[in-house]
Amino acid sequence: MSNTGMHVEYSSKTILELRNLQEQGHLNLEPGFQRKSVWRITDRRKLIQSVLEGYPVPSIFLYRRDEGGIPKYDVLDGKQRLETIFMFSRQHPFHRDGFEVKHEFAEDGCPHEWEWKSLERWERTANFLTYKIQVAEVGGSLADIVDLFVRINSTGKALTTSEKRHARFYNSPFLKEAERLARRHRDFLTSERIMSTTDIDRMRDVELVSELLASISSGGPIHKKQAVDKAIGNEAAPTRELNKAIDEFSATLRAVRQVCPNLKSTRFRNSAEFYTLFLVLWQMHQQKLILNDRERNDVAADLLQQFSDGVDAVREQQRKARGPTPEQQVYVDYLMLTQQSTDSLAQRKRRGQMIEQLLSGLFEAKDERRIFSPEQRRLLWNSDEKKCCSLCEEPLDWNNFQVDHVAPYSRGGRTDLSNAALACSSCNASKGAGRNSRW
Structure with a gap:
């Protein structure tokens, strides 16, 4: 933390004074970091x-800044203490979050x-x-303030890696999109037990989505920390590249749902192994493999379930100090990884190779040509006697x-004549809109 420009003034404020600041809109419990x-x-x-018992509580750190000539206090440390005080004392906007506390007043006797x-x-x-709480009012550059926030929140319930990134890069377009995607797919992540409620609270869902977006942008598996920090901190990254990664993320997640519908009953719900499965399916998409064939997806789901069960069986044998059979060696190799x-680049690549081998040859590739050629168009037109839409029969x-x-x-x-038919623009468009054109 730089010492230039940083200054701290200590004082004390009563709970009533803090409530007044909140009521007047001078207290910001949710600064970006x-x-x-x-x-x-x-x-x-x-x-x-x-x-209530008069015991001291830790100091609250506030960053004072001016907003239109009015003092505003961003809470650096003490957010949850202030929230709790406001909840208990029914202070807006927490007036509906009150709760009871057991306490004995001297005159009551119990x-x-x-x-x-x-x-x-x-x-x-x-x-x-x-009741008075010690308050430290901090002034200085925003960079110093964010650094201070990370430092003073590194004890107690210390900041997770994702929370530290959120504090340092809260204006990053990449991070904002990762947070949006994490919110959008939160039900999936929790229902499939990839993330717990605590994981969501500690922003580990955002960390996982950030890793996947960074991996897509990098063209494959990455070493976790360095690559994610680089992607989030690169504010000059082209918007088009980020949007492309977002589209591919959403499409790949749809493929995960189709290929492994019972994810929560497999090992692949573990975040490290979910990362591997996700990247394998993303790479298959890059190879233009068809990932929405129901029968083939059913086979893939069975293969993944059997593989997961095989690895789990080896792990259980380990716990009982029983060695594996020769037929179980592939499961032993995977378990070691x-x-x-688990988040190193080498381990991620090797796990991915094993899952690729498991699913190898199962999915067909799309035709390299998607658009019918001018020659095919002429041949189809000249060979069709009715010259009308094959769907609505419009001339x-x-x-x-x-x-x-x-x-x-x-x-x-x-994309050949045996699979071609004349269509009007409206029918062709509506048919395309009714299916997932990405896959």
Whole structure:
């Protein structure tokens, strides 16, 4: 952290003063670099109990800046403490998130469950509202402030790698898109048990999506940390390249759903192995293989399930100190690649090669030509006696007819005359819109 321009002023503020700042809109609990809340209700109750009992709580760090001549305080450290105080005391916008805390007042002689309204009713809010919290107001450049945020949040529930990236690169277009995609596919990631609720809270879903986007942009598997940091920090990256990676990410995720519909019952729900399966299917897409044939996908799903079960069986034998059979050697080799340095480039490449070999030869390639040639168009037109749309029978002329793949190109239909038919533009467009043209 640079020492130039950085200054800190210490003071104390009562909870009432902090509530007033929040009410007046001067307190920003969600600056761009801030992480998500990860406290559970037990953490929140312990904090309120400490306040009610008069115990000191850690300092709050605020970054003061001017916004249109009005002071604004970005919370660097203490976000969850402030949230908890506002929740308990029913301060907007947390007025619906109140909770009860067990506390014994001296005059009662025994503990009771208290929530804010009952404290107000018994006129016992004064000590809570006048409780003082040490506040450090920090000034300096934004780069220094972000560095300070990362440092002071490296203890307690320390920042994850993804949370640190979010703090340092929160303006990165790449990171913003990764966060958007993670939100969009959150239900899939959690339902397939790739990510837990805690993982989502700690932004590990964003980290996984960032890795996959960076891998697509790099053309294959990457070494985790260096390549992801480079991709996120490269604000000069062309928008077109990023958009292409986003499209391919979404299309590949659809293929994962089709090829491995029971993902949560396999090893491939583990984030490191999910990464491998995802990249293998992405590379198959680059090779123009057809990944939406239901029968072939069923075979692929069975192969992946059997392979996963084989690796799990070897792992169980290891736990019982039983050696593998010669037939299990492929599972032993794969298991070794998942037990150490799982995110290294070499391990990722080797795992990918093994999954590629497992699925090798299963999927057919698309026709190299997607567009019918002028010669094919003339031959089809001259050989068709009706000269009308094969779908709606609308009359056609030379200037408005189109050539349609009878068996869709995306599903392996060949670009030859045996798979061609005349079509009007509206029918051809609606037919194309009704199927997944990417695959």
